[in-house]
Amino acid sequence: MLHIVNKSPFDRNSLQSCLRLAQPNDAILMYEDGIYAAFKGTVIENDIQTTLSKCKMYVLKPDFEARGMNEGNVIPGIQSVSYSEFVDLTVQYSPVQAWL
Amino acid sequence: MLHIVNKSPFDRNSLQSCLRLAQPNDAILMYEDGIYAAFKGTVIENDIQTTLSKCKMYVLKPDFEARGMNEGNVIPGIQSVSYSEFVDLTVQYSPVQAWL
């Protein structure tokens, strides 16, 4: 199953609920304001590290570049993807749950 | 100063930021989905209790009645108000900060 998260983890509870309900081997894609969870040095970096040991995590590149973030600061283990690869993820996994 | 909070404390960070930045003797009004912070038995009840020792807290009655809550379950010390009393609070305090 694929979880897609578009909300900042500092503003909303969406990512928190996603992490609580994601199962091992699920994939999680962060996009829109959700991308802020994917960077080093934040207060939630540990939660992300923990999740990486059971789930695959992805972050949408056009969204994080728009917001002034760059690949070098993405937490290692999170994979940066394009819109095209976002589509691939929805093909690969089912169902897709949008944590709005 | 009057703080008005319309977001659920479980969904957003608005109340949390309000509580961090409210000064002693400020007033806080909870309305719309913000009313959920005003009730007994939730995981944030302690934060509200702490705030009550420095700030006045109010909750909008039509909003909590719509949502199936009742006066009897409001945390003691929080005062239930009408729209008319909401207006009075904005007259009494200045400025008014909406934590959207």
Next chain:
Amino acid sequence: MEESGAIKKFMYLNRKAPYGTIYALESLEVVLIGAAFDQEVSLAFVDDGVYQLKKDQKTTVNSGIGMKDFSKTYRALEDYDIDKLYVEKRSMEARGLREEDFIVPVQIIDSAQLSALMAQQDVILSF
């Protein structure tokens, strides 16, 4: 009825409180329309979504907040053979709610059970 084929599993995952936004009401409208289709339907109430089922909601177009109370519609779901209503225990407890606070009978499930249910779905409509 739509053309047949495999019966699909649809889950409506409700995470938002009623009235502050319209999602709860308009989600329910989808559920009711969807009932005419031959699908396997379940509703899950998670996070602030559990508030949608709170008993004793009191508002009308001419009183309170000026919106009609639509919570009684959840009671009608049974007539549409929609009887799989799940509430996540943790969401309920964090908000100080108990099973008897809900307007309709629900199954209280833990997070692991909810995860498992979600994984079985063909479609999750999240509101």
Next chain:
Amino acid sequence: MEESGAIKKFMYLNRKAPYGTIYALESLEVVLIGAAFDQEVSLAFVDDGVYQLKKDQKTTVNSGIGMKDFSKTYRALEDYDIDKLYVEKRSMEARGLREEDFIVPVQIIDSAQLSALMAQQDVILSF
């Protein structure tokens, strides 16, 4: 210029990230229009609002997310004599940001200082 009278203190309190919603952009549009009025203006960046000032934003109408990068406009504020830009330290640190990450010079203040500033305002426009 509007009719005179006491100079009022306006604070624009920005709490939302850019691009995901339009509030940051449209808040900035108010600030620019407001600059024509004779008021004492300050901007505060709190919570996800601090992301509005992040350097190196990269998007255009024809690339990236298909929206123009409006972050350079913050640099123009100086030309309008708007130079009171405050960033709450705690919000910045929680997000792993440092002073040098911002596109314009700002004053980093602690929560108590921000509270005091807010209390002095006549109007707080919160976005």
Next chain:
Amino acid sequence: MKFGILVNEGPYQHQASDSAYHFTKAALEKGHEIFRVFFYHDGVNNGTRLTVPPQDDRNVINRWSELAKQYNLDLVVCIAAAQRRGILDENEAKRQGKDAYNLADGFRISGLGQLIEAGIQSDRLIVFGD
């Protein structure tokens, strides 16, 4: 006392416009003055006359129009935000080469300066949004 009201969300999706309406009405009934209600962001969508809400629901737009009539309220829709979202009056429609317009009765379209002015002229500016 003199109030300015800012509404940042459209009708129905969020409660903001409802809360702003009930607040405004309560203030007027207590004898306060409403200097202006300014509609910004998606709030401009409160200014369309094309809505047809269900019969058993409130009519958010008409309610504003009627309150404006009763109390001679100044309901101002931000022009820049309105253009982005498709709210036009007859003049704007002509100017932009559009073949239809949708502004509701009792609303007018104007610039952001009207919001700043509301902040200056009012004793309190109250923001309703998401």
Next chain:
Amino acid sequence: MKFGILVNEGPYQHQASDSAYHFTKAALEKGHEIFRVFFYHDGVNNGTRLTVPPQDDRNVINRWSELAKQYNLDLVVCIAAAQRRGILDENEAKRQGKDAYNLADGFRISGLGQLIEAGIQSDRLIVFGD
């Protein structure tokens, strides 16, 4: 693979419609089929032809219309949600006694059953919202 797309927010205020557009375009360019794009909640506001965005900004509505034309997309606006928010086509305007309508090129108005059908007929249903 066959996709259904659900868009729950209007243009400009939230990124949802932008993300849905970029996703849809990427899927089409990879050779996937888009069974339908359904606009619900404030998403119906993507279906107005009256927007006039700033010249240096994207035109969210035209972009959808053009993609629809290029790929023969089915863009469906929910009728109930559209009535609440003031989005009408010519027929609906007549039926409701309104003197104007605003539906954009390439969109059609229909019922919620079309969303369910998209869920049934598509291999994946992807939701974009707030």
